[in-house]
Amino acid sequence: MTTSNTGTGAVDPEVRAELERLRDSIDNIDAAVVHMLAERFKATQQVGRLKALHQLPPADPAREARQIERLRSLAENAKLDPAFAEKFLNFIIAEVIRHHERIAEDTHNGHPAHDAGTGD
Numbered sequence: 835m836t837t838s839n840t841g842t843g844a845v846d847p848e849v850r851a852e853l854e855r856l857r858d859s860i861d862n863i864d865a866a867v868v869h870m871l872a873e874r875f876k877a878t879q880q881v882g883r884l885k886a887l888h889q890l891p892p893a894d895p896a897r898e899a900r901q902i903e904r905l906r907s908l909a910e911n912a913k914l915d916p917a918f919a920e921k922f923l924n925f926i927i928a929e930v931i932r933h934h935e936r937i938a939e940d941t942h943n944g945h946p947a948h949d950a951g952t953g954d
């Protein structure tokens with residue numbers, strides 16, 4: 835790419851156009867990820883309420899182990915680094931468990947449950 839950049843801050847218009855096309859695609863993917871995560875948190879929030887109502891523990895390590903195995907295999911097939919997929923899922927699950935602990939606490943104290951994914 836060194837030949838396409840004059841070094842004066844000007845970028846070849848064709849390179850600029852390609853960069854914009856790729857970034858448009860990235861923006862669409864990021865929007866889809868946000869929407870999918872929002873839907874996931876709506877579902878996990880309902881799981882959290884159900885668990886709190888029935889005195890079930892916030893975390894389920896056996897279920898998590900199955901999900902990680904499944905996601906690692908999906909990642910491998912999709913040519914995505916399975917270690918990254920695992921880290922990403924663990925990051926999300928940790929947040930979900932935090933929500934579930936909060937819901938259990940609030941339910942126990944007679945407070946209504948919080949909304950999904952708002953962090954409050």
Ligand SMILES: C=C(O[C@@H]1C=C(C(=O)O)C=C[C@H]1O)C(=O)O
Pocket residue numbers: 878881892893894895897898901926927930931934
């Ligand atoms: C959502 C649940 O609660 C926790 C969060 C999980 C998740 O985010 O996928 C999985 C297992 C649990 O540790 C569940 O038990 O299904």
